[in-house]
Amino acid sequence: MLTILRRIHVKNRKLEQIVTIVEQVLADYVALYRRIGFSDQEKQNIINSIVAILQEKGFKISNEDVAQIEKIVDSKLLEKGQW
Incomplete structure (x- = not known):
């Protein structure tokens, strides 16, 4: 599943963990x-x-x-059919 979160260039482990958590919460x-x-x-x-x-x-x-996070939420709420 390719999402906008996965397209973000992750420079460090902290950001990678944040992206994973945000993606899980946003799915719901x-x-x-x-x-x-x-x-x-x-x-x-x-x-x-x-x-x-x-x-x-x-x-x-x-x-x-x-x-x-706000930008990610806005983009996810506007997308159709990604999740």
């Missing part, structure tokens, strides 16, 4: 989104949930990381 959210749709606030809640999950796993998430 995208499936749900396709059934019911999300508002902007709900989309922000998804991003916050992903950040919280990553922080629980010991990652320190910067504002730049959050911005990248």
Whole structure:
């Protein structure tokens, strides 16, 4: 399964782990989104949930990381038929 997350050039192990976790979490959210749709606030809640999950796993998430996660979430919610 080729996704936009797998096309990101991974420079270090931390980013590779973040990408894997974000991809797993997004798979569930995208499936749900396709059934019911999300508002902007709900989309922000998804991003916050992903950040919280990553922080629980010991990652320190910067504002730049959050911005990248937001871009990934937006792209996944707009894609059709990838997952």
